[in-house]
Amino acid sequence: EMDKIPLIKILNARAYYACCLTLSNKAEEKEQGYIEYEQVIKEASEVFGKTDARTIGFYCYFGLHFVQIKDFSKAHQHIGHILSVDMEGDGLISDNNHNHNNNNTEGNNNDQQTAANSKRKYENFEMKTINDLLRDYIKTINKMDEKDESPRFGSAQTKEWTMKTFFEQHGSWLSELADKIMDKQLKYCDAINEQQFNELTKRKSDSSNNNETTNNSLTNGDNNNPNSSGFLKCDDDEKPECDMIEIINEQILLNMNMGRVQLAYA
Numbered sequence: 699e700m701d702k703i704p705l706i707k708i709l710n711a712r713a714y715y716a717c718c719l720t721l722s723n724k725a726e727e728k729e730q731g732y733i734e735y736e737q738v739i740k741e742a743s744e745v746f747g748k749t750d751a752r753t754i755g756f757y758c759y760f761g762l763h764f765v766q767i768k769d770f771s772k773a774h775q776h777i778g779h780i781l782s783v784d785m786e787g788d789g790l791i792s793d794n795n796h797n798h799n800n801n802n803t804e805g806n807n808n809d810q811q812t813a814a815n816s817k818r819k820y821e822n823f824e825m826k827t828i829n830d831l832l833r834d835y836i837k838t839i840n841k842m843d844e845k846d847e848s849p850r851f852g853s854a855q856t857k858e859w860t861m862k863t864f865f866e867q868h869g870s871w872l873s874e875l876a877d878k879i880m881d882k883q884l885k886y887c888d889a890i891n892e893q894q895f896n897e898l899t900k901r902k903s904d905s906s907n908n909n910e911t912t913n914n915s916l917t918n919g920d921n922n923n924p925n926s927s928g929f930l931k932c933d934d935d936e937k938p939e940c941d942m943i944e945i946i947n948e949q950i951l952l953n954m955n956m957g958r959v960q961l962a963y964a
Contacts, residue, residue, distance in 0.1 A: 887940040
């Protein structure tokens with residue numbers, strides 16, 4: 699008898715299938731992709747909960763996909779929900795206050811109350827994924843007017859955008875949330891690097907305790923050991939996992955593109 703396939707694996711496959719369909723040149727297949735996407739989000743939210751790590755994972759997965767195909771209305775819906783779950787969040791909004799389960803005002807109010815009672819602190823692995831999404835979003839905006847000779851997706855699958863048209867349609871959303879998005883980026887980056895540092899420190903401490911005999915041999919002139927020269931070796935895993943300088947540079951450029959010159963220089 700075959701083992702039952704876990705629901706999360708089925709939803710993962712359906713999510714990938716939905717994204718593939720949204721890239722189709724055929725209108726009916728593209729529409730079916732969006733329907734499938736809505737169903738995956740709805741089922742994950744109902745089974746796992748809207749703030750569960752697995753559901754947030756789907757929000758990040760689809761959010762990144764919508765950024766890449768430049769469906770910014772959908773991307774903003776996902777970024778808004780992801781950040782609103784954060785314990786330090788304060789009710790970030792999507793482009794059109796999107797709600798998957800209710801279309802009436804009373805239902806929306808109930809969902810907002812539920813969300814307020816369901817805020818939590820993101821785990822380190824979630825912050826990494828969210829940070830990747832936010833960075834890709836900001837990079838996409840910053841490169842809006844650059845000519846892409848080899849786009850990731852064909853022109854038939856992506857809407858043509860310019861910086862001007864983006865800010866005309868989505869500028870108000872970004873203006874309202876830009877500071878919060880950038881603040882989250884820096885906080886997530888700091889938390890990611892802090893955990894990396896703590897894990898590296900513990901690993902080095904454990905290694906030092908377990909290899910005391912080996913270390914003693916090095917101090918007695920083991921010239922065959924590459925580390926016996928007295929120089930400290932910087933391994934790749936000692937470099938910050940999250941590059942704070944690059945993130946700040948991307949934020950400065952975004953502020954410039956938004957016309958917030960004073961903030962960019964600050």
